[in-house]
Each structure stands twice: as structure tokens, then as C-alpha cells.
Amino acid sequence: MLHEIEDLLANASTVLDCTLGGGGHSAAFLERGMRVTGVDRDPRALASARERLADYERAGQFRALLGNYADLSGAGLADVEKFDGILLDLGVSSHQFDDLSRGFSFREGAPLDMRMGTDADLDAAELLNTIDEVDLSALLRAYADEPRAARMAREIIRRRERRPFATADDLVDAIRAVLGPRSGAPDFARIFQAVRIAVNDELAGLERALPALRERLTPGGVLAIISYHSGEDRLVKNAFRDWSASCTCPPRLMMCACRGVPLGETLTRRPVNATDDEVESNTRARSARLRAWRLAR
Incomplete structure (x- = not known):
């Protein structure tokens, strides 16, 4: 513009x-x-x-x-x-988005980082691996307008107990588990954006x-x-x-x-x-x- x-x-x-x-x-x-x-x-x-x-x-x-x-x-x-x-x-x-190492993308293998600068306290992986279920549900509801926020928060908590989140694939798989196999780029973009907003305050x-x-x-x-x-x-x-x-x-x-x-x-x-x-x-x-x-x- x-x-x-x-x-x-x-x-x-x-x-x-x-x-x-x-x-x-x-x-x-x-x-x-x-x-x-x-x-x-x-x-x-x-x-x-x-x-x-x-x-x-x-x-x-x-x-x-x-x-x-x-x-x-x-x-x-x-x-x-x-x-x-x-x-x-x-x-x-x-x-930032085009640099895979920055972790803003949901492309396969991208790290879950999303920090815009060195002043962010946690990267996306650390946030998803440590936030409690209530706060995660609130984050997804407020920043992603996600109607199934509570269910998605539970799914993320369940999955991280088995293996910590590390790459975009981990979050994409959790989204698909809740929204179904027909979920696609618009859904991923919305959820990833919500996590990025939280990471960078x-x-x-x-x-x-x-x-x-x-x-x-x-x-x-x-x-x-x-x-x-x-x-x-x-x-x-x-x-x-x-x-x-x-x-x-x-x-x-x-x-x-x-x-x-x-x-x-x-x-x-x-x-x-x-x-x-x-x-x-x-x-x-x-x-x-x-x-x-x-x-x-």
C-alpha cells in the first residue's frame, strides 16, 4: 500500500x-x-x-x-x-516469512520459532511446550477466533506430553487432528498467526x-x-x-x-x-x- x-x-x-x-x-x-x-x-x-x-x-x-x-x-x-x-x-x-530458519512458516520442517527480535522471552516451541491448557485455549480463542480452542488446546497438551513440539509439522498435525483432514493453509495460517502474536506480545x-x-x-x-x-x-x-x-x-x-x-x-x-x-x-x-x-x- x-x-x-x-x-x-x-x-x-x-x-x-x-x-x-x-x-x-x-x-x-x-x-x-x-x-x-x-x-x-x-x-x-x-x-x-x-x-x-x-x-x-x-x-x-x-x-x-x-x-x-x-x-x-x-x-x-x-x-x-x-x-x-x-x-x-x-x-x-x-x-522474515521467507526465511525458513526464522520459523514463521508452516512449511514442512520449519522450526517453531517466530521471534521477531531478541527481546521475545520464548520462542513458539517453548511457548507451546510450557503454556497451561486454560491459557492456551484463551490464546487460540482470542487471537485465532478458533471455535474449537478448548479441544485444540487439549490436543496440543496431549501431544507434547508424548513428544515436545519442535517443528511446524508438530503444530500442523495437532491442527489437523482437531479440524480434520480437510483443514488446510487458511486454518494453519490463522493458528500460526495466533501463536506468533503471543510469542511477540x-x-x-x-x-x-x-x-x-x-x-x-x-x-x-x-x-x-x-x-x-x-x-x-x-x-x-x-x-x-x-x-x-x-x-x-x-x-x-x-x-x-x-x-x-x-x-x-x-x-x-x-x-x-x-x-x-x-x-x-x-x-x-x-x-x-x-x-x-x-x-x-
């Missing part, structure tokens, strides 16, 4: 790319003459992006920081620093990050977020709605006791989806939802 992002941040002179990845979005911003700060929790991604954008880094137009967008101060970003545009492209980057991290990112905007600055999971999109939608409301008091309160004015305005009434042409060239874009919000001047 590069063109849509470029249009939303067209007036920015300084941009914070919170999920640098391969540097594709940042490269487009830099080509437009913007100054860019890129953040990523994946050391490999950061190194690759720095190599790609080395000329801009040498010119002082680009800098790269290792860290989690949910803790920008920990990544080395000064608390007082603000930006005209901020981009958050959630989910797994293509280079993605939803909790996004919830913490949203107000902090808003505070990083200059007056009139734009926050653009691409999400790929209904839970992510719900958090973004609700935050933008609340920030755009003139009153956030409970309905029964007789007199307004909140700020009384909106903090800014939502720029996308509904989520923007990838075009058919983009989905055709990149099937992973089919679940992308873009929302944007602008801070009041």
Missing part, C-alpha cells in the same frame, strides 16, 4: 518508520526528500535496511535504531523528538504504543497504521475514534469532565484495503487494512 501511504504522508518532512523491515517504505520517503528514522526489533532486518539505504545514512538523511516500537525510548529515541509522519506496518515482513505492545506514538506527532502530523489481524485493527479503530471525539465521558455523566475537544481527526472513515492489482502481485496484502489519523494543529 505504498502509494496510499505516500499520499497520507505527502506533507511530512520528518518520518518515523516504526517497522523498518526491508526498508521499502523508508526508501520511498527518502526519495521524496524526507528525513527518516527507522526502527526495527529484528537485527537482521535492520542490517539489511541499512545496507540498502547506506547512501542516505551517510548523507545524514536516514538513521536506523534497533528496538521495539512499543518502547521507543529503549530504542534510543529522545523523548522530546517528534515527527510529521509516523508509519506502523504491523505483522511479519516478507524477509504484539497486541499488548500495540495497545501500549498507540498513545505514545500520538505524543510523538508534531501539530498536524499523521499517524498511519497497516494491520493484518482483526484484533490489531480493532485497537487502532477504537483509539482513532476516541482521539477524534470531542467528549469521552460516560453517557450517564451529567457534565463533561474530559478534555472537551477532539485531539485530532480520523482521515480514513473506513479501513483502506489493497487494490486488486497489489493483491495479485502480493497475496499477503489481501488482509491489509490501512487507517490514518491526524493530530490537531
Whole structure:
């Protein structure tokens, strides 16, 4: 959704790319003459992006920081620093998914890892081998919308008692045992995504990050977020709605006791989806939802 992002941040002179990845979005911003700060929790991604954008880094137009967008101060970003545009492209980057050793794929033989960076406490195998049944059931229900979450949790516990989970095959077999032999890629992708979200604390991290990112905007600055999971999109939608409301008091309160004015305005009434042409060239874009919000001047 590069063109849509470029249009939303067209007036920015300084941009914070919170999920640098391969540097594709940042490269487009830099080509437009913007100054860019890129953040990523994946050391490999950061190194690759720095190599790609080395000329801009040498010119002082680009800098790269290792860290989690949910803790920008920990990544080395000064608390007082603000930006005209901020981009958050959630989910797994293509280079992470395509690298079998990273363990994001359900392809045969892939390790159960799924850590986006070194800050994750457990990899996917450790999570599946240690989480209790109640928490696992809740995880599958909340992050995968799985109606048979309790049964699947029991199946995973039963199987790990016989042999610890180690590869994608172990989880795929457990899914098939519960959903049946006709289960396929969409089911695997949904369950694997749920485990990945838990491994990387993605939803909790996004919830913490949203107000902090808003505070990083200059007056009139734009926050653009691409999400790929209904839970992510719900958090973004609700935050933008609340920030755009003139009153956030409970309905029964007789007199307004909140700020009384909106903090800014939502720029996308509904989520923007990838075009058919983009989905055709990149099937992973089919679940992308873009929302944007602008801070009041």
C-alpha cells in the first residue's frame, strides 16, 4: 500500500518508520526528500535496511535504531523528538516469512520459532511446550477466533506430553487432528498467526504504543497504521475514534469532565484495503487494512 501511504504522508518532512523491515517504505520517503528514522526489533532486518539505504545514512538523511516500537525510548529515541509522519506496518515482513530458519512458516520442517527480535522471552516451541491448557485455549480463542480452542488446546497438551513440539509439522498435525483432514493453509495460517502474536506480545505492545506514538506527532502530523489481524485493527479503530471525539465521558455523566475537544481527526472513515492489482502481485496484502489519523494543529 505504498502509494496510499505516500499520499497520507505527502506533507511530512520528518518520518518515523516504526517497522523498518526491508526498508521499502523508508526508501520511498527518502526519495521524496524526507528525513527518516527507522526502527526495527529484528537485527537482521535492520542490517539489511541499512545496507540498502547506506547512501542516505551517510548523507545524514536516514538513521536506523534497533528496538521495539512499543518502547521507543529503549530504542534510543529522545523523548522530546517528534515527527510529521509516523508509519506502523504491523505483522511479519516478507524477509522474515521467507526465511525458513526464522520459523514463521508452516512449511514442512520449519522450526517453531517466530521471534521477531531478541527481546521475545520464548520462542513458539517453548511457548507451546510450557503454556497451561486454560491459557492456551484463551490464546487460540482470542487471537485465532478458533471455535474449537478448548479441544485444540487439549490436543496440543496431549501431544507434547508424548513428544515436545519442535517443528511446524508438530503444530500442523495437532491442527489437523482437531479440524480434520480437510483443514488446510487458511486454518494453519490463522493458528500460526495466533501463536506468533503471543510469542511477540504484539497486541499488548500495540495497545501500549498507540498513545505514545500520538505524543510523538508534531501539530498536524499523521499517524498511519497497516494491520493484518482483526484484533490489531480493532485497537487502532477504537483509539482513532476516541482521539477524534470531542467528549469521552460516560453517557450517564451529567457534565463533561474530559478534555472537551477532539485531539485530532480520523482521515480514513473506513479501513483502506489493497487494490486488486497489489493483491495479485502480493497475496499477503489481501488482509491489509490501512487507517490514518491526524493530530490537531
